Amino acid sequence: MEVKSMKRAATLLGMWAAAVAVLVGAGCGEAGTSEGGSETASAARIELPQRTMPVPAATIEGKLDQPHVRVELRTFKGGRLTPVMKVQADAEGAFTMKLTSDLAYDFHQLVVNGAHPLALIMDDTYGVRINASVPASGYITDAQIEGSPESALLAEYYNKAIPLQMQLQQSEMRKDRAAANATRKQLQDYAENWVTSRAHLPSAIGAIEHLDPERHKDLMVAIMNANRGRMGTNEFFRYLENNIVNKPKPRRVATPPPASNAANGAALGPGDAAPDIVMAGLDGQERKLSDLRGKVVLIDFWASWCGPCRRENPHVVNAYRQYGPKGFEVFSVSLDKTQDKWEQAIAQDGLVWPNHVSDLAGWGNAAARLYGVNSIPHTVLIDADGNIIARNLRGRALTAQLAQLFP
16 A cells, blocks of 8 residues: 555646656666545435536636736547647736537646646536636646536545645655555545545546545446446546556566556656656755746756766756756756765766755655656756656757757
8 A cells, every 4th residue: 555656646637747658768777444434325416516608618718816827728638638729818817718619528627837737527518617826836726617517526626635645745755654654545535535425427537546446446436337428438538447447456576666656657748747856955955846947957867876877967968058058957866875976976977057856765766756767867858837848858859959949
């Protein structure tokens, strides 16, 4: 149970910031019963209220608390979240999207500035109005949604589930196993209690990511079967069923961790929001990837013992010298286990940028697991808004991309 971390918890939320193409380059590779269950078993079945049409069909209309933000609608196609359309809010934060006539009834994602998602359940026959505040980071919560009772109910669930998920993520990055286990159980119990009376509704599918396949297998199957008639042919529905509900148990293997432990992070791709990294620097002080927002940043996963990494370092140094004055930064994440070797490699290779972090856990590095890294060197290039531009750019490919970004 302890290793069931964000692998499952990131499926819909993390997947809402993820894609399913694994981009790994050659390099150094990795060789109970819930509380309150009896109470919810007899809970009254909750039904959706009748759908209203606050705006015309095939329209998403919204009011945000920030001006001129970019608003994008994404849907799950071809194994990843794919942009459907983009608009820009006006000076008052208002926006309107006119949808195409082929938007299927499914889970979709409305994303503000590429980093703040809100899940919607609808198709092109819906007219939806949204009033929301854009948070400093992460998922949009406490949004007012009219015209899609399914979306409003899903938002109700996420309003509590998301803070718990973020709390779980932080505990795991701190390697606080006791706190992570306690939060994970709290999240699973909340998901179970919430879906018991709503298993027949599409919004219950959103809670599957937080259920435990060992404890809640029957409940998960009931949710999928109840919604199969309307959503069973959708790609996202099939993905959840194959990879979460019916996922085979992983084999027990020795360290280093199997690549499958990082599968969800490996799915992060271009256009997705880059998860924040909070980790100790060389001086022991905490450094945050999000503190570099506003700059183009290369997250560089490497280690002193990795020969290909050391051979790649001169290219990164040259890129930093050329484009650093224009707004380019490097955020280096070391998979070392000893501080002295890490520091020596930084000095020897002339890695002069200030942002070096490591938890000295080797292949167990929390940031590497978060991003699905199972081979180094591995890079993730993100834009000034914190969205992924590309993964695994090296040498001339990196400088060519930077030349486009800094003409």
